[in-house]
Amino acid sequence: MAKKILIDLTKLRDHHIAGRGDHPRIDGILSEHPNTNGRKTLRELAVFHITCRRCEEAPCIEVCPAEALEKDDQSMIVRHTNLCISCKSCVTICPFGTMMSDFFEHKRDPQRYFDLDDEKELRRFVEYNPGGAVKMVDMKENPEDNIYALNEQVLVKDIPYEKLKQENDG
Ligand code: SF4
Ligand code: SF4
Numbered sequence: 001m002a003k004k005i006l007i008d009l010t011k012l013r014d015h016h017i018a019g020r021g022d023h024p025r026i027d028g029i030l031s032e033h034p035n036t037n038g039r040k041t042l043r044e045l046a047v048f049h050i051t052c053r054r055c056e057e058a059p060c061i062e063v064c065p066a067e068a069l070e071k072d073d074q075s076m077i078v079r080h081t082n083l084c085i086s087c088k089s090c091v092t093i094c095p096f097g098t099m100m101s102d103f104f105e106h107k108r109d110p111q112r113y114f115d116l117d118d119e120k121e122l123r124r125f126v127e128y129n130p131g132g133a134v135k136m137v138d139m140k141e142n143p144e145d146n147i148y149a150l151n152e153q154v155l156v157k158d159i160p161y162e163k164l165k166q167e168n169d170g
Contacts, residue, residue, distance in 0.1 A: 004137050005116070005126060006147065009046055009158040011133035025102065028116040028125055030154060040081070042116065044103040046156045048077045050148055052098045053161050060090035060099070079103075096161075116154060 068083035086104040114125035141149040
């Protein structure tokens, strides 16, 4: 088995949109990430890592009634799961649609959420492989190809907001 999995978030999102009703929304759960601060879905970690605009006066932080959101030293948003009360105000106020309400579920269906820290679960996630979104790979982080490491084992592919902005401006 190659050492890492690569998750193409665009394909995973397409699967969710196309499969609504017929296929369950799936995700991976990770604990080994500098910002997990409790177990989080890989989509939550990936959006804060890659697609969040890191707003200077972040409205998500301002609106949170539980002071559950803050920025780390890279200006990356971190959610404190022990403080979050799942009110979803941050989802509503984010002007860029960065967050999804299912990030905040406390009880997760094990058929839909795969524990990526567990070898067997990780294999199940790869085998489930919706629309070619998940692959075993032997490679490193490569920002030129929009591939970023969430931890030692998990790479995600998505277009960071800086590149999207350049494309839109250019
Ligand atoms: S869902 Fe959690 S993080 Fe978001 S505003 Fe509510 S308490 Fe804060
Ligand atoms: S408001 Fe949205 S884009 Fe801005 S920092 Fe918060 S999550 Fe990121």
